[in-house]
Structures are given as structure tokens and as C-alpha cells.
Amino acid sequence: MTENEPALDSLTALDSKAPPRRAAVIINPAKSGGPALQGAIFRLCETQGWAEPLWLETTVEDPGTGQARQALEAGVDVVIAAGGDGTVRCVAEVLAGTGTPMGLVPLGTGNLLARNLGVDITDPVSACYDAFNGSDQAIDVVKARLNHSDKEQVFLVMAGLGYDAAIMADTVDVLKDRMGWLAYVEAGIRKLPGKPVKAQISVDGGEPVRRRIRSVMIGNCGRIMGGVEIFPDARIDDGVLDLLVLAPRGRLGWLGVVAGIFGRNKNETESVEYFQGKSAEITLEHEQEFQLDGDHLGTGTHLAVTVEPDSLKIRMSI
Known part of the structure; x- marks a missing residue:
């Protein structure tokens, strides 16, 4: 040099x-x-x-x-x-x-x-x-296809069809601004009356189970509005989906739903069933409402979902 x-x-x-x-x-x-x-x-x-x-x-x-x-x-x-x-x-x-x-x-x-x-x-x-x-935390993402479409959409928290999605579709925006998440409770009460629909539910490609359902919810994590733990065992980074099938028989059947979700003995009522898997496919006899993470996506008769483990990084305080 x-x-x-x-x-x-x-x-x-x-x-x-x-x-x-x-x-x-x-x-x-x-x-x-x-x-x-x-x-x-x-x-x-x-x-x-x-x-x-x-x-x-x-x-x-x-x-x-x-x-x-x-x-x-x-x-x-x-x-x-x-x-x-x-x-x-x-x-x-x-x-x-x-x-x-x-x-x-x-x-x-x-x-x-x-x-x-x-x-x-x-x-x-x-x-x-x-x-x-913050630091980066990897979480699962769930890919969903509605009505046999080639287009895939994603959700991070929860997908729903039937009663659950009807609540999202019918919640009044003005009430959301005034009442926050309580607006969904108001819509839920209004949408309680309704008829069940025949459904075939297959998890991980297995033999379908047949139920007369009011709603099916698919969770990537467990907590919904109001701090309610719908899926207490769900983790957003475990590579597993949690399914909740609501099949109340008549008005009194909703008491079984409450007991099945909030009671100590979960999954032990005729109105509530839980499943777990990496993928699921639901086929309905008649069209029902669909939602992904609270976004109402219209109606249909078919929903297929697959989890993509650790595919999204979240920058946050850990």
C-alpha cells in the first residue's frame, strides 16, 4: 500500500x-x-x-x-x-x-x-x-377455496359457514361503530332462528362424517370477540387446524352449544363436536353464508382449507 x-x-x-x-x-x-x-x-x-x-x-x-x-x-x-x-x-x-x-x-x-x-x-x-x-414470529396461514374455485384465499384466525358467517353478513356497521364487538352479539341473537343444513365434513382426506349443522367454524387460533376461547387448545404455530361443528336440535339445542363450548366437559354434547387436522373439506346440501376472518364472502356449498405451517412472519414485541 x-x-x-x-x-x-x-x-x-x-x-x-x-x-x-x-x-x-x-x-x-x-x-x-x-x-x-x-x-x-x-x-x-x-x-x-x-x-x-x-x-x-x-x-x-x-x-x-x-x-x-x-x-x-x-x-x-x-x-x-x-x-x-x-x-x-x-x-x-x-x-x-x-x-x-x-x-x-x-x-x-x-x-x-x-x-x-x-x-x-x-x-x-x-x-x-x-x-x-420487535422480533419476528412465524405463524401458520390457512389457504381456502370456496365453491371449487381455482382461486385461493387465506385466513389467519377463523373461517366459518352457516350461522357464524350469517352473523358477520348481518352485523350493522353503525352499531359496530357505536358498540364495538357487542354489535356481533346483537346480530347473533337476531340470526338464532334458522334451519339446519345437511353437511359432509372430511378431515385430512378421511371418510366424511354427515351432520345436520347450523355452523362449522375452522380455527387457526382460539380467541374470538369478547375474549371467548372457541378453541382453547388451538395454537397459531402448531400446523394444525381446529374445527367446531354446531348441530343444535331445536331451540333447546342451543343450551347444548353453550355447554359444549363454555362448559368444562367440551365435546360431550350432541350439539357440539371438535375435530383437528391439517386440511378439511365441507360440502353442504344447500347454500350457506361464508366468512374468512370476519369478511363476508357470499354464499356457497363447498369449502376446502389447508394449513401452511409457519409461512408468515409477524414483527411484534415478544
């Missing part, structure tokens, strides 16, 4: 100086606090040494998938889903299997994934801080 040549160590130091990390924030503008939250997140990026975030708003036509693809193309370090469970589901559908982590800023009514993971649902800025500074 001559006297005028720079030291190799100094060149290495210059080359290794990495650009600041950058996040993408995909936000549902219909949720409250958008402009104020945007300012707070921009300031948080500055104080944490992150670059100015890529700010992407969802639309009715594109509730998050297109924005998530744009974020991936930009090469961001983390994609933050700021909205309700619908926004989270759409973003996760794109990020699953990519290795790019998703952060959660809960702004919805249910915020079911955030609740199940223990993410702060009361302070969006605190949740965003955790998305910048």
Missing part, C-alpha cells in the same frame, strides 16, 4: 454503511385517526432512524393485496397493516411465503389476530413501535 492509497479497513467501513431501513404502511383510510396516525408514524420513523415510510391507502376496489405487492416491489424491510382484520388478511395473502415480515397496527372492531397474538390494540403508535423494533 502506498502512502496515498486509502486503508482497506476504511473502504470496508464505507461500503458496509447500510441505508436506513424502510417500512411500508398499508392503511384503511376509512378507519379513524388516519391523518394523526400518519404524522405520528412519520415522526416515529425519524426518531428510530428509519427512512420515511411508503404510505399506501387501501380502496374499496383493492383492500390491500395490490398495495402489499407494491410494498414488496419497493423492497421494504417490514409491511405494516393498519386497519381491521380484513386489511390484515389481504396483506397477509401477499406476504405469506415471502419472508418479509408483517407488523400490526389494529384499527378495526374485532382485531382478532392482534388479540390472539397479544399485540397492543389500544395504542396504534405503540403497536407501530413494536413493528419497528
Whole structure:
């Protein structure tokens, strides 16, 4: 090395100086606090040494998938889903299997994934801080196909058909804004009257069981609104799906549902059955409502689901 040549160590130091990390924030503008939250997140990026975030708003036509693809193309370090469970589901559908982590800023009514993971649902800025500074936790994603469609959709918390999905379809938005998750209770009471439908349920490709059901719920994790543990043994990273079949006989049968879900002796009533597996297929005699993570997806007669273990990274405080 001559006297005028720079030291190799100094060149290495210059080359290794990495650009600041950058996040993408995909936000549902219909949720409250958008402009104020945007300012707070921009300031948080500055104080944490992150670059100015890529700010992407969802639309009715594109509730998050297109924005998530744009974020991936930009090469961001983390994609933050700021909205309700619908926004989270759409973003996760794109990020699953990519290795790019998703952060959660809960702004919805249910915020079911955030609740199940223990993410702060009361302070969006605190949740965003955790998305910048937390650790990555791998969780399962469930792929679903409705009515034999070639198109796969995903869910992270729970899918449902029949009574459960009818509640999601019939919950009044105004009541959701005023009452929060209690609006679903009001809809549930209104939808209690109804007729069962014949169903064939196959788990892991096994012999179908035949039931007259009011609802089938498929859980990736256990807790729903109000802190109710529908699937107390479910874990979001165990590679296993939990199924709940509700088959009450008449109005008094709903007492069996309550006992079967909330009682000590679960799965010991005629009205409630639990199953576990890595995949499931449900075929109905007549059309019923369908929902994925609270998103009403219309009606149909067939649902097929398969778990994809550890396929999505969540950036959070652990």
C-alpha cells in the first residue's frame, strides 16, 4: 500500500454503511385517526432512524393485496397493516411465503389476530413501535377455496359457514361503530332462528362424517370477540387446524352449544363436536353464508382449507 492509497479497513467501513431501513404502511383510510396516525408514524420513523415510510391507502376496489405487492416491489424491510382484520388478511395473502415480515397496527372492531397474538390494540403508535423494533414470529396461514374455485384465499384466525358467517353478513356497521364487538352479539341473537343444513365434513382426506349443522367454524387460533376461547387448545404455530361443528336440535339445542363450548366437559354434547387436522373439506346440501376472518364472502356449498405451517412472519414485541 502506498502512502496515498486509502486503508482497506476504511473502504470496508464505507461500503458496509447500510441505508436506513424502510417500512411500508398499508392503511384503511376509512378507519379513524388516519391523518394523526400518519404524522405520528412519520415522526416515529425519524426518531428510530428509519427512512420515511411508503404510505399506501387501501380502496374499496383493492383492500390491500395490490398495495402489499407494491410494498414488496419497493423492497421494504417490514409491511405494516393498519386497519381491521380484513386489511390484515389481504396483506397477509401477499406476504405469506415471502419472508418479509408483517407488523400490526389494529384499527378495526374485532382485531382478532392482534388479540390472539397479544399485540397492543389500544395504542396504534405503540403497536407501530413494536413493528419497528420487535422480533419476528412465524405463524401458520390457512389457504381456502370456496365453491371449487381455482382461486385461493387465506385466513389467519377463523373461517366459518352457516350461522357464524350469517352473523358477520348481518352485523350493522353503525352499531359496530357505536358498540364495538357487542354489535356481533346483537346480530347473533337476531340470526338464532334458522334451519339446519345437511353437511359432509372430511378431515385430512378421511371418510366424511354427515351432520345436520347450523355452523362449522375452522380455527387457526382460539380467541374470538369478547375474549371467548372457541378453541382453547388451538395454537397459531402448531400446523394444525381446529374445527367446531354446531348441530343444535331445536331451540333447546342451543343450551347444548353453550355447554359444549363454555362448559368444562367440551365435546360431550350432541350439539357440539371438535375435530383437528391439517386440511378439511365441507360440502353442504344447500347454500350457506361464508366468512374468512370476519369478511363476508357470499354464499356457497363447498369449502376446502389447508394449513401452511409457519409461512408468515409477524414483527411484534415478544
